[in-house]
Amino acid sequence: MASSYRIATIMGIPIRVHVTFLLILPVFAVVFAINPSLFGDIQPAWLSYALGGVLAVVFFFCVLLHELGHSYVALRNDIQIKSITLIIFGGVSQMEEVPRDSRVEMLMALAGPAISLVIGVTLIAVYLLLGFSTVPLPGESVPVSGRVIGWLGLINVLLAAFNLIPAFPMDGGRVLRSLLSRRLPYLDATSRAASLGKAFAFMLGLFGFLTLPGGLWLILIAFFIYLGAGQEEVGTRVSFTLEGVDVARIMTREVTTVGPETELDEVVELMLERKHTGYPVLSNGRLVGIITLDDVHSVPRERRNRTTVEGAMSTELVTATPDTPAFDALKVMSRRGFGRLPVVENGELVGIISRTDLTRALEILGE
Numbered sequence: 001m002a003s004s005y006r007i008a009t010i011m012g013i014p015i016r017v018h019v020t021f022l023l024i025l026p027v028f029a030v031v032f033a034i035n036p037s038l039f040g041d042i043q044p045a046w047l048s049y050a051l052g053g054v055l056a057v058v059f060f061f062c063v064l065l066h067e068l069g070h071s072y073v074a075l076r077n078d079i080q081i082k083s084i085t086l087i088i089f090g091g092v093s094q095m096e097e098v099p100r101d102s103r104v105e106m107l108m109a110l111a112g113p114a115i116s117l118v119i120g121v122t123l124i125a126v127y128l129l130l131g132f133s134t135v136p137l138p139g140e141s142v143p144v145s146g147r148v149i150g151w152l153g154l155i156n157v158l159l160a161a162f163n164l165i166p167a168f169p170m171d172g173g174r175v176l177r178s179l180l181s182r183r184l185p186y187l188d189a190t191s192r193a194a195s196l197g198k199a200f201a202f203m204l205g206l207f208g209f210l211t212l213p214g215g216l217w218l219i220l221i222a223f224f225i226y227l228g229a230g231q232e233e234v235g236t237r238v239s240f241t242l243e244g245v246d247v248a249r250i251m252t253r254e255v256t257t258v259g260p261e262t263e264l265d266e267v268v269e270l271m272l273e274r275k276h277t278g279y280p281v282l283s284n285g286r287l288v289g290i291i292t293l294d295d296v297h298s299v300p301r302e303r304r305n306r307t308t309v310e311g312a313m314s315t316e317l318v319t320a321t322p323d324t325p326a327f328d329a330l331k332v333m334s335r336r337g338f339g340r341l342p343v344v345e346n347g348e349l350v351g352i353i354s355r356t357d358l359t360r361a362l363e364i365l366g367e
């Protein structure tokens with residue numbers, strides 16, 4: 001199941017929305033609609049919800065501009081951005097690689113909050129220039145246009161401030177790593193920024209817990225920050241360790257294959273004997289599919305002696321070549337949920353790379 005959907009392409013970068021974002025958008029719309037200092041007093045009620053919906057979309061458009069700020073600096077420094085995904089607490093830019101140049105990393109990290117700050121300060125300036133004195137408070141009679149400008153300005157300033165918290169996965173975490181990496185090894189700098197992110201998530205979650213039920217969304221955000229901090233650390237460690245390693249160096253060359261006419265019972269015996277749970281399927285020397293334990297399990301036990309590999313194998317083939325970077329192979333496997341990839345060169349099967357191969361390589365090459 002896809003967890004995110006592509007909605008547009010800007011500066012050549014696919015813009016995606018994550019399912020959590022689709023869930024949070026209506027929540028924001030309702031929060032805006034019933035907020036007494038925003039649209040809470042507007043009649044009829046459907047109009048307040050419509051305005052809430054529009055403001056929620058505009059707000060996330062501001063989040064997108066923030067991400068495009070990161071992307072712009074990245075592209076100017078020849079760093080490819082694979083996609084931008086809008087998730088529950090903002091946006092995530094997926095980079096091809098993490099900039100190792102600490103100056104570039106810092107500029108890139110600061111560009112997003114800078115955009116948010118510029119939008120926020122501009123809107124607040126407009127708000128004040130229009131003659132509204134303070135940010136609208138409940139009971140104050142500020143026209144709807146003023147409330148929207150004032151709140152949007154405030155939210156963007158808060159977005160900049162939140163992202164500058166010096167902990168992963170916030171932008172401030174990257175700024176911190178870039179500063180730390182001038183004195184510390186890169187991986188240690190990453191660990192520190194990630195630990196701070198986890199500590200921050202823990203505190204935020206605790207605060208959310210103490211302020212239940214309103215704090216529920218804080219707990220949710222804390223959960224995502226905790227996961228994000230961990231992923232950032234593991235991801236950096238893995239990409240660092242696998243740098244310059246290609247598939248050919250760690251793949252298994254002696255591949256056991258099966259034919260399309262092999263019975264599933266035989267495949268089960270093969271799995272017990274060889275301890276591998278997936279085999280490429282060759283027909284006349286050509287790779288036609290892959291049969292895994294999951295495929296075998298999808299056939300009821302009593303039918304396995306009458307079913308051949310052809311009737312159960314996956315024909316959707318995702319392969320690697322010997323010169324595919326090992327880290328890319330790992331990313332494909334985790335994204336698609338595959339345990340192994342056949343390695344093909346000039347149309348011929350030359351090896352297989354599994355998660356086990358990668359885990360072992362990480363153990364051997366890591367610190």
Ligand SMILES: [Zn+2]
Nearest residue numbers: 112113163171
């Ligand atoms: Zn950012």
